[in-house]
Structures are given as structure tokens and as C-alpha cells.
Amino acid sequence: MFLKECRLLIVSFYTIFLATGAAAQQKTAWQIQPGSIITRWAGTVSPSKVLPEYPRPQLVRSQWINLNGLWDYTITPKTVDAPGAFIGSILVPYPIESSLSGVKRKLKPEEFLWYKRSFNKPLMKSGERLLLHFGAVDFEAAVFVNGKQLIVHRGGYQQFTIDVTDNLKEYGNELRVRVWDPTDAGPNPHGKQALNPEGIMYTASSGIWQTVWMEVVPDNYIHALTITPDIDKQTVTLQTTIGKGGRAFSEDFSDAFNTGVDLSTYSINVQVKIGNSVVSRYTAPAGQSIVVPVKHPHLWTPDDPFLYNLGVQLVNQGKVVEQVESYFGMRKIAIHKDEKGIHRIFLNNSYIYNLGTLDQGFWPDGLYTAPTDEALKFDIEASKAMGFNTIRKHIKIEPDRWYYHADKLGMLVWQDMVNPGNDTKEGHDQFEKEIKRNIAQLYNHPSVVTWVLFNEKWGQYDQERLTKLMKEYDSTRLVNGHSGEMLYVNDLLRSPSPNAWVAADMTDVHSYPFPRSAPLQPGKAMVLGEFGGIGVPVEGHLWNDLMAGWGYDGIVTPPMMQKQYTAMVDSLKVLESSGLSASIYTQPFDVESEQNGLMTYDRAIIKLPATTLRRIHSKLWPVTNNYTMATRGFSAVVADTINKTYAASLKEYKTGRRDSAFLRRMALLAEKNSDTVTANKAVSEYIQSLNNPLNESNLRFIARLTNNTRSPGFVILFNNIDKINEVLGKDKAEESIVIAIEADEIEPFTKKGMKPDWQAMEKSAVSKFGDLGQETVWQTMVFYSLNHRQWDVFGKTLKPWFEKYGNKRTWINSGLINSLAWATFEHSNDREALEVAAEMSARGLEQNAMAALLDTHANLLYKLGKRNEALKWQEKAVAMEPSNDEIKTNFEKMKRGEPTWPSLN
Structure with a gap:
């Protein structure tokens, strides 16, 4: 069966749900929504206690108000200025697409997500101000207090603050937030979030995804601290930024502050402390940089992540009006020559190999948001427990507390910028704005030692200018201008750009699966920005149990993984001896469809x-x-202690085990082991056991394993097409229905040696299944005639099928279109067939302008006599793949007016 065999090519990896029916739209109490897997911490989450820890450890005030918890929410079209009603509760700050939000619904680019809650005015003295803080909202947030819009903030990863004082009532203040998040369909940096995740792209995280909170401050207050240690001079420099009450909004730490604020009577008191013992004091006028001596500094390292405490007071005419607590680490990162004259990464003037792992920062239950602070810390503890000293935080900015834990536990951090949203001026402007804000936001964390500008050409532009700009923003850290611009996969090199690491502090190569070193360039350290990716799926712990496991070098068992990983590290040791300064393994944890985590x-x-x-x-x-102390919170079961053989599972099944989770796993195991009888039986039993077959996970199972019209899943699919497509994506119900109809109505009559009676099959299929029956027969006729080289039948059936069905179905992708259109070009002289093939290839190019399809489209136009138009398309194909001899030969023939098609005589 053509469609079934191609299924892995044409089924999207994952699409998040869900829009619910009218009955389910009523407000309900929060509960975690069903998902394939959840973490150990999800069970401790409750609306009364959501991420209760102070969210900003480097600027701590003693009094604050946590606004996390249940808020009202609704979703409207972008054309709606204000919602008429709110339809349910959402647990802030978990993204709406996550299980922990209690909603688990996809937000579309053409929609607004609205939040609402009330709060009472806290006790405030005369002249005091109330600041409303958002950790992060993805992507555009308009904030309203008591009906007045106070800000429209853009940027899905940066903190922002609003002074709401002038809009307050004593009681019952209404706070609304309107969110627009186009994910990967807009100008916004979005990382690995995708609307329709495929390959390495993951589920979107829209809306509020970090803590929302309030603080009471004086009219002039400490807005931000910029802390710069210097171990060589044995000093720490402190810049205090003063905020002025009445400012509606702030998004940068430096912009629009210390401006219009009369600081003539203000001073800053600074105390550097070890624990509670003061080791250094300093007082200076407010607004000035303060250089505080730190004699014989205790240096911060992964071995010994020592942190000094910092007390800062804002004083007006001798009276302390404001005080905050902070901390810093005395450390230095630089590129120096070692004793052999090789440029390497040095920490505190000593060479340190950066042994790292690529941390994506996604969670199965919270997506962008860790379930708890303990969970957030666990990820760093896990990397420490596995023996790494470095984490590359991959195209995501974490909450402040993640970096606080890295500071405390002793982990070097390479921080990626979040890749540009699109290649437009708007996209570039937003990206550059966020670069500055990201660096300012994370500047004080000693753990952060390297900024990474671009990753594998994702949105790359103006690399030299932006690399230099980042160094202007922060001259104290290394800048990796392009990680993986040179990318090898199975020893094949993707074409690199000229001046790949211009202005950067390191050359960086990605190599999958086995490691290699980066090129040697004067003054730069050589690093391996990514490698590895060994795939080891563990049954019962998969995000999507319907997918085959994936890794860069296929799927292996834990013992095989140990051999491969040991060989990789042995290679790294050899590479290090010749100059490699760092390596980043992909990756510490599986993420969604990827099972290449440790x-x-x-x-x-x-x-x-x-x-x-x-x-x-x-x-x-x-x-x-500090290993023992730093990894006290780490625990995990070892994989080889939990794996079962298929025979053991089959024995449990035959002796009567029938719980729902086991039936699902049994069906998939039986299919994997080609036990069709057991698979079909377990599938039927599982589907019949379901209380809610229309939730996302169950629908995916039903769509994936319904392979005939006799399955109980077929009735569910056939009777709920619109609902299923709303949950799983366009055409997903029809796709599975067509496969099932083909299995029963066509496949038995097209076996080897049989002459298909298409008319009889069509009559039967239409009588039972209507238009979908006709579509199945017509589609099968096209692919059957193609596979059996029946070119007359192929030419006659292609046009009616494509015009009525193929032109609208998402599973007819650019690859399939190219195959059909090229077959028409090579084997048909029928003008009508050639014209429909040209129409098909044009549609395919709208999806994916790949060189092969450009070549196909040009050749069809050429055969139809449209030479000038054909030459334009063929020129594009040559430009895309200049080394493709076949494409170049076709181009030369077109220019000479020679046929590019084979003779059909």
C-alpha cells in the first residue's frame, strides 16, 4: 500500500492540541491535563503553591507578592479588542499548551490569549510605588490594570516591569494580559518552538511562562545592579541603576533610568560579605560606579563555586530608604596561550577544558516552564552528577533562578541567543533588541562565561557586526559568533560560509555523531559546539510512544551506547591534546521526538x-x-534495570493483564515485533477500554494503528473527522481513513497476478464510505499505475484525482509531487497530463523550493513549449545546486533548444 508505506514521510511528528467543544468550555477547577509522560515533580504542583520561590535572586527584597496561581483565560480572534467572557481557568505561569496549565491548547497566530485576575492593593506608605513584574511572556504582551492599557511589551524571554501605582483601587483591582504569539510564523525569536513540530522542532510555549509578582518600593528605588568582578585588580565594580516612581514601564536595565532623577542627596552604601561577615564596605554618590576592593579573593570555579554576598542600600540625606541583597562570584574567563603556544579557554588564568552538554530546557509537563524550582535545579545537578562542568543553554533564556542554581552548584554556562524569527527588518530589529536585553539580564551571573550568537546558520546575518556588538555590550566574556556554522553529519560537510568565525573568540564545528576538531585560526580557541546524539529509547518514558526512536546514528541499546560514548570521549582526549578546548554533547535529556539524551x-x-x-x-x-554536596538532589533509575523482553510482556498479556496503559504498550510492542495477531487484538481491547477516546493521546494512537475498516478505531475516525482534524491537524482523520479503506476495499484485489476492476472497487467503496471511498480508489489508481508503469492509465487518472483531491491534501507533499510530476515528464506526451504535472510542481514549490523540484518544473514547462519561462526556473535550480551535473546538463540543453526528455518510441 503506497500511502501506508510512505506514512513516516508524510505524517507530522507532533502537533499540540486542543480546541474543546462547547460543553468543555465551561470554567472548571484546575487539573493537570493528560499527557504521555510527566515528571516526578508534577504531582507536587497545586494552585495554592506555584513556584513560590523569590524569582530574582540577584536583587532581593524582603517583601513581595506572588501572583502565580489560577487566572481566568479565554481565546479570541485577533480582531477582538476585548473578550466578552472568560471560558476557564489556567495555572500561571505554565504555557497554555502544557499539561500543567490545566488547558493544553494550541494558540494560533491569528488568535489572542487573554488572562485575567484580581488583586487588592497592598499596604503602602505615602509616596511608595507598586511594581508589577513579569518574568517572561511569549511573545507580545499588552497589560491592562483596571481597564487601562499600560504597556505593550515584545520579547518572549525578557523580564519587564510596570509601575501600576497610579491605576490602583483599594480593592478588587483587575489585571488583564493580552498575548499574541505567532511562534515560528512571525518576527519573534522563538528558539525550537514550532506550530507544527517536525524533526528537531518542539511544541510551542505561548503566553505567561515565568513568575508574575509585585513589590512595594520607595519613589526612588534600586532598579538594577551591574556587577563586574576583576580578579587581577582584586576589585568588584558596582553600577546601581535608580528607578523613578511613575514610569510606566521598563524593559532594559540601563535605558531610561538615572534620567530625570534628582540624585544629589542620594548615596549608595555597599557591603561585601562572606556569609554575614562584612569583609569590605564602600559609600559613594548614587549614580556613580563604585569600585570595591576584594583583597585576596576567593575565586569562583566549578570545583569551588564560592559566592560573596552583597548588601546595597539607597540612602537619602543619611536615611536608608531602600535596601536589597545580591551576590557575585570572583572569576575571569579569557583566551590565552598554553605552555605549548595553543590558544585555549582559561578560567581565572588557568586552562580549563569545557566539558559540556547541550541543554534544551524543555519539560514534558510544563514545556518551557519547569514544574518546580526543585526540578529546575535538578537539571544542573544531573549534568554535574554525570561529570560535566559546562552546560550550553540552547537557544532559550531560562528564568533567573536557573542561573542562580548554576552559580551555586558550579556550572560553566554557554548562553545561546534565541535565533531571529524571520529574515526581515522587523525580525532583525527584534533580534538585536533582545541580544542587548539578554546580555544585560544575565550579566551578573558568574556561571555565564560565553555568549553564542548564531547556531548552524539559523537566521544568520551580519555576523561580524553583531559579534562585535556583543563584545561592546560585554567585554568580560567570550563570544562564540557562530556555533556549528561548519556542520558535519556522518562525515558529510554542509557548505560553510566565508569568514565563519570572524571577530569571534573561538572556531566552532558541529560533528554528528563522532567528534572532530574545529579549524585552527590565530588567537581563537578551537571548540566542538555539538556532537554525539546516540539514540536509546526507553519504553514507558517516551513523549510519543507512536514514533520510532531517533538518534543521529540510529538506535542502540545501553551497552552499545556505553561502547560508543567511551570511544567518543577517547577521541576527544586525542583532539584535546592537539588543541581542542571544549566539547558539547547532544544531549542530557530526551526531548519530545528525540531519544538521544543521557x-x-x-x-x-x-x-x-x-x-x-x-x-x-x-x-x-x-x-x-564539590561533587557530593552539589548532587544531593540527583536520583534516577538506570535503564538496564527496567527493560523487559517482548516475551516477558507477551506472557503477562496471555495470562490476563489488561490495564489500559499495558494494553497500549502491548499493542505497540507487538507491532514492533511483527506480531500482527496480538497487535490487532491489543489495539481493539485498548480502544474499547477508553473512557475518552477523543483526547489527543488516544486519537494519535487510534489514527496511527487503525489500518482497516473493521477496527473499532475506524468508527471513531469516520464519525469525528472535524473534531480529529482540530486536534491532530488538517487531513489527519482522512489520511487514516483512506489507509483503512485501501486495506479492505482495494489491497485484496490488487495482489500479484490479479487485474484490478477499478470500476467495481469504486462502486463498492463509494456505497460504503461516500466521497472518501472515491478518493481512495482514485488515489490508489494513480500510484498503482505509476508503480506498474501503466502510463496510459497514469496519464488519464492523474488529472481528475489531483484536481479534486490531491491539490488539497496535506499528505501530498513536495517529495511525492516531485515523483509524480517527473514520472509524467519522462513517460507522457499527453499535453493535458503534462499541464497538470506542471500545476502540481508549481504547488510543490510553494511548499518547498528544492532544487530537484525546480528542475522538474522547468523541464515540464520546457516540454510544454514554454522555453523562456523554463529557463528562468532552471537557472534557479542551478543556483541552488551548482554542483549538480544533471541539472546543469538540462540547463545547457534548454539553452540550445535540445530535448531534455527521453524518447518514448
């Missing part, structure tokens, strides 16, 4: 024992002195 996505299973990984890593980096 742990499962739910953080429950570690695929190799942590002791084994530490032993392997010790060839490059010894276990840190």
Missing part, C-alpha cells in the same frame, strides 16, 4: 549509570571537589 525526557531514567559517565569523563575533567 536521560529520558521525564528525568526518571538514566541510560548509563552516573558513576560510569563520571569515570568516562574523568579522562578530560576530574570529578569536582
Whole structure:
């Protein structure tokens, strides 16, 4: 069956749900929505206690008000200025697409997400102000207090603050937030979020996804601290930014502050402390940089992440009006020559190999938002427990507390910028605005040692200018201008750009799966920005149990993984001896469709024992002195202690085990092991056991394993087409229905040696299944005649099928279109067939302007006598693949007026 065989090519990896029916739109109490897997921390989440920790550890005030918890929400078209009603409750700050939000619904680019809650005015003295803080809202947030819009903030990863004082009532203040998030369909930096995740792209996280909170401050208050340590001079420089009451909004730490504020009577008192003991004091006029001596500094390292405490007071005419607590680490990062004259990464004037892992920061239950602060910390503890000293935080900016834990535990951090949203001026402007804000937001964290500008050409532009700009914003850290601009996959090199690492502090190559070194360039360290990706799926701990496992070098078992990983680290040791300064392994945790993590996505299973990984890593980096203390919160089951053989599972099934989760797993295991009888039986039993077959996870199972019209899943699919497509995506119900109809109505009559009676099959299929029956027969006729080289039948059936069905179905993708159109070009002289093939290839180019399809489209136009138009398209094909001899030969023939098609005589 053509469609079934191509299924893996034409089925999207994952699409988030869900728009619910009218009955379900009523407001309900919060509960975590069903998902394939959740973490151990999800069960501790409750509306009364949501991320209760103070969210900004580097600027701490003693009094604050946490606004996390249940808010009202609704979704409207973007054309609606204000919602008429709110339809349910959402748990802030979990993204609306997440299970922990209690909603688990996809937000579309043409929609607004609205939040609403009330709060009472806190006790405030005369002249005091109330600040409303948002950790992060993705992407555009308009904030209203008591009906007045106070701000429209753009940027899905940056903190912002609003002074709401002048809009307050004593009681019952209404706070509304309107969110627009186009995800990957707009100008916004979005990282690996996607509307329709495929391959390495993951589920979107829209709306509020970090803590919302309030603080009472004086009229003039400490808005921000900029802390710069200097271990060589044994000093720390402090710049205090003063905020002025009445300002509606702030998004940058420096912009629009210390302006229009009369600081003539103000001073700053600074105390540097070890614990509570003061080791250094300083007083200076407010608004000035303060250089505080730190004699014989205790240096911050991954071995010994020592932090000084910092007390800062704002004083007016001798009276302390404001005080905050902070901290800093005395550390230095730089590129220097080692004793052999090789440029390497130095920490505190000593060479340190950056042994890292690529952390995406996604969670199966919270998506962008960790379920709890303990969970947030766990990810760093896990990397520490496995023996890494570096984390590359991959195209995502985390909440402040993640970096606080990295500071406390001793982890070097390479921080990626979030890739540009699109290649437009608006997209570039937003990206550059966010670069500045990201650096300012994370500047004080000693753990952050490297900024990464671009990743693998994603949105790359003006690399030299932007690299230099980042160094202007922060001269104290390294800048990796382009990680993986040179990318190898299975020893094949993607074409690099000229001046790949211009102005950067390092050359950076990605190599999958086995490591290699980056090129040697004067003054730059050589680093391996990504490698590895060994795939080890663990049943029962998969985000999507319907997908085959994926890794860069296929799927292996834990023992095979240990051999491969050991060989990789042995290679790294050799590369390090010749100059490699860093390596980043992909990756610490599985993420959605990827099973190439060292742990499962739910953080429950570690695929190799942590002791084994530490032993392997010790060839490059010894276990840190603070290892025992820093990894107290780490625990995980080892994979080889939980795997079962198929025979053991089958025995449980035959002896009567029938719980729902087991039936689902049994059906998938039986299919994987080609046990069709058991698979079909377990599928039927599982579907019949379902209380809610229309939730997303169950629908995916039904659509994936319904392969005939006799399955109980077929009735569900056939009777709920619109609902299923709303949940799973356009045409997903029809796709599975067509496969099932083909299996029963066509496949039995097209076996080898049989002459298909298409007219009889069509009559039967239409009588039972209506238009979908006709579509199935027509589509099968097209592919059957193509596969059997029946070119007369192919030419006659292609046009009616494509015009009525193929032109609208999402599973007819650009690859399939190219195959059909090229077959028409090579084997048909029928003008009508050639014209429909040209129409098909034009449609395919709208989806994906790949060189092969450009060539096909040009050749069809040429055969139809449209030479000038054909030459324009063929020129594009040559430009896209200049080394493709076949495309170039066709171009030369077109220019000479020679046929490019084979003779059909």
C-alpha cells in the first residue's frame, strides 16, 4: 500500500492540541491535563503553591507578592479588542499548551490569549510605588490594570516591569494580559518552538511562562545592579541603576533610568560579605560606579563555586530608604596561550577544558516552564552528577533562578541567543533588541562565561557586526559568533560560509555523531559546539510512544551506547591534546521526538549509570571537589534495570493483564515485533477500554494503528473527522481513513497476478464510505499505475484525482509531487497530463523550493513549449545546486533548444 508505506514521510511528528467543544468550555477547577509522560515533580504542583520561590535572586527584597496561581483565560480572534467572557481557568505561569496549565491548547497566530485576575492593593506608605513584574511572556504582551492599557511589551524571554501605582483601587483591582504569539510564523525569536513540530522542532510555549509578582518600593528605588568582578585588580565594580516612581514601564536595565532623577542627596552604601561577615564596605554618590576592593579573593570555579554576598542600600540625606541583597562570584574567563603556544579557554588564568552538554530546557509537563524550582535545579545537578562542568543553554533564556542554581552548584554556562524569527527588518530589529536585553539580564551571573550568537546558520546575518556588538555590550566574556556554522553529519560537510568565525573568540564545528576538531585560526580557541546524539529509547518514558526512536546514528541499546560514548570521549582526549578546548554533547535529556539524551525526557531514567559517565569523563575533567554536596538532589533509575523482553510482556498479556496503559504498550510492542495477531487484538481491547477516546493521546494512537475498516478505531475516525482534524491537524482523520479503506476495499484485489476492476472497487467503496471511498480508489489508481508503469492509465487518472483531491491534501507533499510530476515528464506526451504535472510542481514549490523540484518544473514547462519561462526556473535550480551535473546538463540543453526528455518510441 503506497500511502501506508510512505506514512513516516508524510505524517507530522507532533502537533499540540486542543480546541474543546462547547460543553468543555465551561470554567472548571484546575487539573493537570493528560499527557504521555510527566515528571516526578508534577504531582507536587497545586494552585495554592506555584513556584513560590523569590524569582530574582540577584536583587532581593524582603517583601513581595506572588501572583502565580489560577487566572481566568479565554481565546479570541485577533480582531477582538476585548473578550466578552472568560471560558476557564489556567495555572500561571505554565504555557497554555502544557499539561500543567490545566488547558493544553494550541494558540494560533491569528488568535489572542487573554488572562485575567484580581488583586487588592497592598499596604503602602505615602509616596511608595507598586511594581508589577513579569518574568517572561511569549511573545507580545499588552497589560491592562483596571481597564487601562499600560504597556505593550515584545520579547518572549525578557523580564519587564510596570509601575501600576497610579491605576490602583483599594480593592478588587483587575489585571488583564493580552498575548499574541505567532511562534515560528512571525518576527519573534522563538528558539525550537514550532506550530507544527517536525524533526528537531518542539511544541510551542505561548503566553505567561515565568513568575508574575509585585513589590512595594520607595519613589526612588534600586532598579538594577551591574556587577563586574576583576580578579587581577582584586576589585568588584558596582553600577546601581535608580528607578523613578511613575514610569510606566521598563524593559532594559540601563535605558531610561538615572534620567530625570534628582540624585544629589542620594548615596549608595555597599557591603561585601562572606556569609554575614562584612569583609569590605564602600559609600559613594548614587549614580556613580563604585569600585570595591576584594583583597585576596576567593575565586569562583566549578570545583569551588564560592559566592560573596552583597548588601546595597539607597540612602537619602543619611536615611536608608531602600535596601536589597545580591551576590557575585570572583572569576575571569579569557583566551590565552598554553605552555605549548595553543590558544585555549582559561578560567581565572588557568586552562580549563569545557566539558559540556547541550541543554534544551524543555519539560514534558510544563514545556518551557519547569514544574518546580526543585526540578529546575535538578537539571544542573544531573549534568554535574554525570561529570560535566559546562552546560550550553540552547537557544532559550531560562528564568533567573536557573542561573542562580548554576552559580551555586558550579556550572560553566554557554548562553545561546534565541535565533531571529524571520529574515526581515522587523525580525532583525527584534533580534538585536533582545541580544542587548539578554546580555544585560544575565550579566551578573558568574556561571555565564560565553555568549553564542548564531547556531548552524539559523537566521544568520551580519555576523561580524553583531559579534562585535556583543563584545561592546560585554567585554568580560567570550563570544562564540557562530556555533556549528561548519556542520558535519556522518562525515558529510554542509557548505560553510566565508569568514565563519570572524571577530569571534573561538572556531566552532558541529560533528554528528563522532567528534572532530574545529579549524585552527590565530588567537581563537578551537571548540566542538555539538556532537554525539546516540539514540536509546526507553519504553514507558517516551513523549510519543507512536514514533520510532531517533538518534543521529540510529538506535542502540545501553551497552552499545556505553561502547560508543567511551570511544567518543577517547577521541576527544586525542583532539584535546592537539588543541581542542571544549566539547558539547547532544544531549542530557530526551526531548519530545528525540531519544538521544543521557536521560529520558521525564528525568526518571538514566541510560548509563552516573558513576560510569563520571569515570568516562574523568579522562578530560576530574570529578569536582564539590561533587557530593552539589548532587544531593540527583536520583534516577538506570535503564538496564527496567527493560523487559517482548516475551516477558507477551506472557503477562496471555495470562490476563489488561490495564489500559499495558494494553497500549502491548499493542505497540507487538507491532514492533511483527506480531500482527496480538497487535490487532491489543489495539481493539485498548480502544474499547477508553473512557475518552477523543483526547489527543488516544486519537494519535487510534489514527496511527487503525489500518482497516473493521477496527473499532475506524468508527471513531469516520464519525469525528472535524473534531480529529482540530486536534491532530488538517487531513489527519482522512489520511487514516483512506489507509483503512485501501486495506479492505482495494489491497485484496490488487495482489500479484490479479487485474484490478477499478470500476467495481469504486462502486463498492463509494456505497460504503461516500466521497472518501472515491478518493481512495482514485488515489490508489494513480500510484498503482505509476508503480506498474501503466502510463496510459497514469496519464488519464492523474488529472481528475489531483484536481479534486490531491491539490488539497496535506499528505501530498513536495517529495511525492516531485515523483509524480517527473514520472509524467519522462513517460507522457499527453499535453493535458503534462499541464497538470506542471500545476502540481508549481504547488510543490510553494511548499518547498528544492532544487530537484525546480528542475522538474522547468523541464515540464520546457516540454510544454514554454522555453523562456523554463529557463528562468532552471537557472534557479542551478543556483541552488551548482554542483549538480544533471541539472546543469538540462540547463545547457534548454539553452540550445535540445530535448531534455527521453524518447518514448
